[in-house]
Amino acid sequence: MPPTDPDPCHPNPLFPSAAQFIEQTHNITASLADSALQDDLKALTSFHTRHYRTSSGRDAALWIQKRLKSVPSGATNTTVELFQHGWKQPSVIARIPGVSNTTVILGAHIDSVNMYLPFFLAAPGANDDASGVVALLSVFDALSRSLLSPTNTIELQFYAAEEAGFWGSAEVLSSYNNAHRDVHSVLQFDMIGRMASKEKPAVGIVIDYLPASFNKYLKLLVSTYLDIPAVDTACGYACSDHASAIRYGYAGGLVTAGRLEASAAEDVSHTGSDTMERIYIDHVMEFTKLGVAYAYELGFADLGATAGGGSTGMRGYTCDLGYPDGWLGDVRRFAAARATDPLGFALWFLAVVILLALARPWEEVPWLMRMGRRVKRVFRRRSRSLYTKVAARDD
Structure with missing residues (x-):
């Protein structure tokens, strides 16, 4: 039979008034x-x-x-x-x-x-x-x-x-x-x-x-x-x-x-x-x-x-x-505060970089592949230009 307490979800347990044992x-x-x-x-x-x-x-x-x-x-x-x-x-x-x-x-x-x-x-x-x-x-x-x-x-x-x-x-x-x-x-x-x-x-x-x-x-x-x-x-x-x-x-x-x-x-x-x-x-x-x-x-x-x-x-x-x-x-x-303090943020960033390097999603997604090729072309052009300048200076 349910208790008569009008608010049974707030129990008030009895505690002894003195130590007994x-x-x-x-x-x-x-x-x-x-x-x-x-x-x-x-x-x-x-x-x-x-x-x-x-x-x-x-x-x-x-x-x-x-x-x-x-x-x-x-x-x-x-x-x-x-x-x-x-x-x-x-x-x-x-x-x-x-x-x-x-x-x-x-x-x-x-x-x-x-x-x-x-x-x-x-x-x-x-x-x-x-x-x-x-x-x-x-x-x-x-x-x-x-x-x-x-x-x-x-x-x-x-x-x-x-x-x-x-x-x-x-x-x-x-x-x-x-x-x-x-x-x-x-x-x-x-x-x-x-x-x-x-x-x-x-x-x-x-x-x-x-x-x-x-x-x-x-x-x-x-x-x-x-x-x-x-x-x-x-x-x-x-x-x-x-x-x-x-x-x-x-x-x-x-x-x-x-x-x-x-x-x-x-x-x-x-x-x-x-x-x-x-x-x-x-x-x-x-x-x-x-x-x-x-x-x-x-x-x-x-x-x-x-x-x-x-x-x-x-x-x-x-x-x-x-x-x-x-x-x-x-x-x-x-x-969230612990995970985004300076050390925590650096570790999460490193983890994301490692996962991306392992998964290499740009090899599966067409627009990422195109972007990747453009980045490579820009990098190669700049590398060749820098090499040419250094070679000319050395000559």
Whole structure:
């Protein structure tokens, strides 16, 4: 039966007013290790690119699936699945089933991109967003090794094609929407591995379209479990895959490294310079603790009846709000700006010249052939004239 909420596509999920499982969460975070983060980060950045339309991008997703399946699981019925799309790279979903199908989601995106020449140049994507991926891999390690039987279902989702415009997360969460799945909330980890040089370490909570109750709860978790503070920051557009959650009527939030306003001048995302050497592992570790706390606290909480339909794990409606005005437009403008800066423009021009040289279209199109012959004749006449002048001078 549909809920009585007059505006069901704007859910207001309930968040606990206090941390309830402090000792249990601390016991789990004690098992986290920097070495695991470093090893996973090295493996992910070793792919030449994780672009969603490339073979190496698919291989990166398959590596994540294999890595998740290699974890000895004490949790009940833990599963790891691929979510196939219409392009090469799949998304990966790891699930720890609960008594209820009401689902708590942590997300990060697999793909990387070099905006200068996406299919050719290296895109290690260490901060954007291998940092988020490795944090969630360690979260899954810590949770799945424990003897968990949570109240609510916990999912860790690794999305394909975020850089293209949140395509992977949109398809995953659209399928949940169409299946009437009750998702309590989605928290995205993106670019969590590097602070601006003059900034103190902090968890940046992106407040664009974020419910106040969600923001308050994240700050509660940070103050309870982390050694660094939380700060509010703004992105100005969709920023990451949490936008897909909001699109389909779920509460979506995004955390990143400190204030985006401070890090913009030093941002090397979407280039070959986004390398592992720039990542602060201890900062990634703080976010990993946040991921464990978020998953455990909400996984075991009595979330009660949400606007989405309650503890049954189903909601009585579907909805598609679309993305707020300008979100995807800003993403496209960013890509265009990166591709048409001086270096980007020079590389695209070079690529066009090479393609024309290989295709030689003037040999197939009559008017291009005539133009080509005229250019050759002019060039030859000028060459002969120059040769004659030089020869006369030498004589």
